Amino acid sequence: MLNLTRTASLAFGLCAALAFAPVLAADAPAAAASAPESPASAAAASEPAPTGSLDDRVQQTKADVIRLNRDLLVLEEELLFPANTQVAVFVSMDVGLLFDLDSVQIKLDDKVVTTYLYTPLEVQALHRGGVQRVYLGDLKAGPHEIVAFFTGKGPHERDYKRASTIKFDKSTEPKYIELQIKDVQQKLQPEFDVKVWQ
Secondary structure: HHHHHHHHHHHHHHHHHHHHHHHHHHHHHHHHHHOOOOHHHHHHHHOOOOOOOHHHHHHHHHHHHHHHHHHHHHHHHHHOOOOOOOEEEEEEOOOOOOOOOEEEEEEEEEEEEEEEEHHHHHHHHHHHHEEEEEEEOOOOOEEEEEEEEEEEOOHHEEEEEEEEEEEEEEOOOOEEEEEEEEEOOOOOOOEEEEEEEE
């Protein structure tokens, strides 16, 4: 969160500096008149002044700052979660008529790494085939265990809490883990799977 604040402050400062650059440039000729001209400053003075209104320049500066902010966020994610230690956990649903999801809690090597509480709209999106990334983090190479706890309403509106566990080996490649919620019509029960993708 602190990095995002720093990034936003940097972006705002850059926007302000670029927005006031024409005002400062207007004051520069008075100061330049008192100083002797060098060949470099004479060449710069011969360049045409930027065209367009101040509003257009401010809007262009804002667009540049937004692009810079996006690039900084991508760079920050690459630095915080390099590919060789990255692990990502996703949640998906297949039908979901026998289970109404309320929350998911994920434990990685006996440590709770995330808990997510779902809104009705998010559950609808999962029912329509959406996949949500609930966790992105770093993990050293070697054997690990993930436990996913699913809480919600099961058949006949009963409170339902189930867990799924899987052990996996993390290599130097990124690891993608999918938590799948499926309906098993023969048993009239939901089924919870953890699938590791390479």
